[in-house]
Amino acid sequence: MSLAFALALAGGALFIAWIVSDPVLAARRRSRLHRRSLTDAERRTLADWLPVCQHMPHELRDRLERLTAVFIGERQFVGCGGLEVTPEMKLAIAAQACLLVLGRNTHVYDELRAVLVYPSQFIVPEQWHDEHGVVTDEKRVLAGETWDQGRIILSWEDVGARGDDGEAFNVVIHEFAHYLDHESGGAPWIHDAAARRRWDDLLERELAVVRDAERRGEPTFLDPYAGEDRAEFFAVASEAYFEEPQRFARSMPSLYAALRDVYRLDPAAW
Ligand SMILES: [Zn+2]
Known part of the structure; x- marks a missing residue:
């Protein structure tokens, strides 16, 4: 590799790192996402998942759409256990997560890096240390988990089970409420x-x-x-x-x- 080529390569890498980390560019990207409105198809999906959005005041609904677009644009969604995360899944999860922060001005889960989605409930190995120092290995089956401030894990089957049997069950709201509470x-x-x-x-x-x-x-x-x-x-x-x-x-x-x-x-x- 010639010196000129190596320098060009290093320069390119630095430029990319600057673009990725530059707060001004990040802010401009966010404001661009903020201006993006949902398509009609996305609006229908939103109404299917969050029927309540049709009854809330207009300005709240607008804001929900904008926050949802920012969330989808900025947060990473990772399919686990062979699941492919579709645009509808992203929209359903993002809109419910954004419902929690809808009344607040600034918060869009800045520390959250990724939402991991499993097809159904997943198993988490855990270790318990009791007061005598005895360690017990345990496996827990979960519908959702908030893992530090960086990751939230959800079971898609359980996301879809919200409101079943007239119960106030909503795993997305549950986990994102944990997130806000921890934070x-x-x-x-x-x-x-x-x-x-x-x-x-x-x-x-x-x-x-x-x-x-x-x-x-x-x-x-x-x-x-x-x-x-x-x-x-x-x-x-x-x-x-x-x-x-x-x-x-x-x-x-x-x-x-x-x-x-x-x-x-x-x-x-x-
Ligand atoms: Zn919980």
Whole structure:
């Protein structure tokens, strides 16, 4: 390889690295994606997956479409276990993920690098260390998992099962709510110390109510899995908040009002 050719090659590599990392170009790319509107076919897909978008205020629906386009353009989707991720799958996942951040101005899951999609539930090997240092190997079968801030894993079969049997089940909302919860240390978009205390107290109180009802064998509005721990409580409550907002507002008004402040959205009014 001649010196001139090697220099040209190195220069080219540097130029590509600059393009990829340059924040100005990234911002311009995002604003281009923001201006991109969905095609009619994409709008129909969006309405199939998120019928609620037809009832929300116009400006919210516009914003949802723009955020969804940015999400699809910027985040990587990876098919696992032989699955090919189709444009419809991307749209369905992206739109539901963006529903969570619709009321907020800036957040588009900046740290998230990839959404991994399996055809159905997947097995995750896990190791438990108990207090005596005994290690137990375990396998868990999951419909979704939030893996650090970089990856979210979903089972496509379970994505499609949202709203089945009249249940407030939505694995996309569940996992992306975990993402927002992890990222914020347990209080999404709450920065004020007094508000944080109120949020912590409310979650503890409502979690205790769900656990008590479960112990007494009484039915609960939220899926009993909410009683697992605080993180699951928030994720399950977020599913119900977007899937069954009116019943939620009637059954657990204080929690509904707190989530309305967190998400800055009022789906019960749509
Ligand atoms: Zn969970």
